[in-house]
Each structure stands twice: as C-alpha cells, then as structure tokens.
Amino acid sequence: MILQFHVRCFILAYMSIATKILKLPFLRLNRAKADEFSRLQVLNTQTANAILVMPKAQRRLLTTKAFAHVEIGSAWMNQTIRHANARTTVQRFQALPLETGHQNWTLHKVGETYSMAFGLRRGIKKRLPLAVHQASHQQWLDAILEGRASPGTVKLWCSRKGLWYACLAVSMEVPDAEPTGRWMGIDRGQNVPLAAATPDGPVLFWKAKRLRHIRRVYAGRRQQLQAAGKHHAVQKLDRHEGRIITHINHGLSKDVVALAQRCGAGIRLEDLSDIRAHAKQRQTTTNDAGQNRDAWPFFQLEQFIIYKAQLAGVAVEKVPAAYTSKSCHHCGALGTRKKHAFACRRCDYHAHADANAAQNIRDWHGLCCPLVLEAPADGAHGLPPNTVRDSAA
Ligand SMILES: [Zn+2]
Numbered sequence: 001m002i003l004q005f006h007v008r009c010f011i012l013a014y015m016s017i018a019t020k021i022l023k024l025p026f027l028r029l030n031r032a033k034a035d036e037f038s039r040l041q042v043l044n045t046q047t048a049n050a051i052l053v054m055p056k057a058q059r060r061l062l063t064t065k066a067f068a069h070v071e072i073g074s075a076w077m078n079q080t081i082r083h084a085n086a087r088t089t090v091q092r093f094q095a096l097p098l099e100t101g102h103q104n105w106t107l108h109k110v111g112e113t114y115s116m117a118f119g120l121r122r123g124i125k126k127r128l129p130l131a132v133h134q135a136s137h138q139q140w141l142d143a144i145l146e147g148r149a150s151p152g153t154v155k156l157w158c159s160r161k162g163l164w165y166a167c168l169a170v171s172m173e174v175p176d177a178e179p180t181g182r183w184m185g186i187d188r189g190q191n192v193p194l195a196a197a198t199p200d201g202p203v204l205f206w207k208a209k210r211l212r213h214i215r216r217v218y219a220g221r222r223q224q225l226q227a228a229g230k231h232h233a234v235q236k237l238d239r240h241e242g243r244i245i246t247h248i249n250h251g252l253s254k255d256v257v258a259l260a261q262r263c264g265a266g267i268r269l270e271d272l273s274d275i276r277a278h279a280k281q282r283q284t285t286t287n288d289a290g291q292n293r294d295a296w297p298f299f300q301l302e303q304f305i306i307y308k309a310q311l312a313g314v315a316v317e318k319v320p321a322a323y324t325s326k327s328c329h330h331c332g333a334l335g336t337r338k339k340h341a342f343a344c345r346r347c348d349y350h351a352h353a354d355a356n357a358a359q360n361i362r363d364w365h366g367l368c369c370p371l372v373l374e375a376p377a378d379g380a381h382g383l384p385p386n387t388v389r390d391s392a393a
Contacts, residue, residue, distance in 0.1 A: 022140055076100045098156045197355065200263070245300070330349035
C-alpha cells in the first residue's frame with residue numbers, strides 16, 4: 001500500500017493537466033431538433049432570468065427540485081442555477097446556452113462516426129452524431145473513449161448562422177517536458193511574423209505578405225464602415241477577421257512545435273507581458289495596420305504554442321524581451337537596426353534584424369541589461385551605470 005502511494009505521488013509530480021474545448025457541429029441536425037434546441041435555450045434563459053429576480057438568499061438555496069415542472073432535464077437545470085448564482089453582476093441574460101456536467105453525457109463511436117448521447121428533456125435520452133473533420137479532434141475523442149482523457153462539461157451553442165455545436169471540454173494528464181539544454185529561439189519579428197533560430201544555426205522565417213495584406217484590407221474596410229456609422233457591420237468584420245487570424249495562428253503554432261520536435265529542442269519565447277509599455281514604434285508604423293505589431297494578436301499565438309508544446313512534451317521557456325532585438329548576437333553590444341538590417345558598430349556584425357533577435361532569444365544567458373561596449377565613456381569599463389563590474393571583464 002505504502003509503495004503504491006509513493007509511486008502515485010511520484011507520477012503526479014511530473015504531470016500537468018492540459019484542457020481543450022472542442023467545438024463540434026452536430027452532423028445533419030434536422031430542422032425539428034434544431035428548433036427544439038432553440039426553444040429549450042429560450043426556456044433556459046427565461047428560467048435563469050426568473051432566478052435572477054429572486055432575493056440572493058433565496059437564490060442560493062435553490063435546487064433542481066424547484067424546477068421539476070420545467071421540461072429541461074435536471075442535470076441541465078443544475079448548471080442554469082449555478083450560472084444564475086455565479087453571475088451576480090448580470091441583470092438579465094440575453095441568451096444562456098444549455099450546459100451540463102461530465103456525468104450527464106456519453107460519447108460513442110460506431111465505425112468512423114462519433115456521437116453523443118444526452119437527455120436534454122426530462123426522461124428522454126437521444127443520441128446525436130457529430131461532425132468531426134480534424135485529426136486532432138479525433139485524437140481527443142478517441143482519448144476519451146479509451147479512458148486516457150476525462151470529459152468535462154458540454155455546452156450547446158448556436159452560431160450566428162444558426163448552426164448548432166456541442167462544445168466539449170476535455171482534459172488530459174500530460175507528462176511535463178524533459179529538461180533540455182537545446183533551445184529554439186522564437187522572435188515575433190517586425191518584418192516577418194515569426195523567426196525561429198534552430199539550435200544548430202539556421203534561422204527560418206514565416207512569410208508575412210499574406211498577413212499584412214489581410215490586416216490592411218480589413219483596416220481599410222473598417223475605416224469606411226466606421227465613417228458611414230455602420231457599427232454592426234464593423235463588429236461583423238472584426239469577428240470575421242478574428243476567425244481568419246485564429247486559423248492562421250493555429251497553423252503557425254503547429255509548425256513551430258513540429259519544428260522544435262524535429263530539432264529535439266525546447267522553445268524559447270520573448271516574455272511579452274509588459275512590452276507594449278516599453279517598445280517604441282514610430283508613428284508611421286503604428287498608423288499602418290499591416291506593420292503595427294500591436295495589431296497582430298501575438299498573445300493568442302503564444303497561448304497556442306504553449307498548449308501545443310505541452311501536449312507534444314516540448315519544453316517552453318520565456319525570456320525577458322528587453323534588448324533581444326537591439327543587442328548584437330555576436331558580441332552582445334547594442335547595435336542599430338534599420339528595417340531588415342541589423343548592424344553592430346563594435347564588431348561589424350551584419351545580419352537580418354529578426355534573425356539576430358531570434359538568435360539572442362535562443363542563446364539567452366540570463367543577461368537582461370545591455371553592455372554598452374561600442375561607446376565606452378572616457379575609456380571606462382563600458383558597463384551601464386549601477387552595474388557591478390565583473391572582475392574578469
Ligand atoms: Zn557586435
């Protein structure tokens with residue numbers, strides 16, 4: 001017994017939980033079922049709003065018994081009560097999707113078709129097929145069926161086009177990445193969206209032309225629509241652009257993680273948590289959506305890289321972003337960058353600016369203040385003020 005306990009602790013210490021939401025459309029959902037979903041969502045929203053008008057003390061004591069007269073199954077009502085109690089700032093729900101916990105639905109696979117069974121109405125359980133097109137989604141669903149992943153809540157969600165989806169939360173224990181000394185440096189470039197410095201030397205770039213084009217076209221259309229006062233159209237445009245960007249970010253992050261796996265290296269990223277406050281951009285750059293770094297949702301890309309790396313067992317480390325683009329990869333001095341070109345006056349190193357930055361991230365040694373070597377003041381040590389001078393320097 002004791003031995004078993006120790007073994008379990010040992011395993012737990014080296015595992016972490018990866019969670020993903022799979023958004024899967026129902027396959028060939030007929031009109032009658034779609035109408036039933038809509039009707040029950042309206043009923044669910046009305047019930048939740050009825051709860052919201054109750055005094056808080058009374059609300060907290062509610063159980064599903066109080067809703068025995070409602071057509072929706074108690075497993076779903078349970079979540080509705082929770083939502084109404086959790087969102088105390090909400091005055092009224094516009095639409096509250098139906099949601100239920102992991103015990104109240106089951107997943108099935110017959111041939112290549114996945115389906116889920118649940119009882120949305122009291123006492124009536126139905127099995128509905130799901131449309132699963134992506135290989136990664138299939139892997140997650142197979143992991144649930146084989147007991148390697150745990151199913152979480154299910155939410156029934158309707159898109160603006162009127163298509164119904166099941167949003168399933170799935171979580172899986174994944175082993176922590178092995179500690180590594182081999183790193184691949186990823187830079188969010190100013191000229192290219194991504195530059196990756198591989199551990200053995202070459203720097204790879206992901207082309208930006210298409211991305212810039214998308215940003216510019218959408219920024220232009222947005223301006224026109226805003227000028228015309230068409231705010232709903234602006235929102236629609238933003239959502240559309242967001243979907244394209246998410247799609248591109250999924251592709252980019254997948255490539256990055258696959259490259260790191262091929263190189264047998266971990267991924268080093270810039271820590272961008274406070275970069276917007278520090279990084280200066282020229283006014284002309286900020287006005288151009290295609291060039292503006294803030295406009296590119298790098299944060300989302302970073303999140304995608306981190307969770308894909310976690311699933312693939314690839315280590316991820318964040319290094320301070322300061323000076324990664326300004327320092328010379330060759331000698332560490334501050335250099336100058338003009339568009340694509342980085343130049344170091346001290347050692348005459350010339351390189352592509354984004355490649356230089358990616359290499360600095362890859363070979364980061366824990367130095368977060370720059371060596372001002374190119375212009376040592378009155379022949380002194382060349383370190384910035386307040387730096388403790390190394391006796392070997
Ligand atoms: Zn240099």
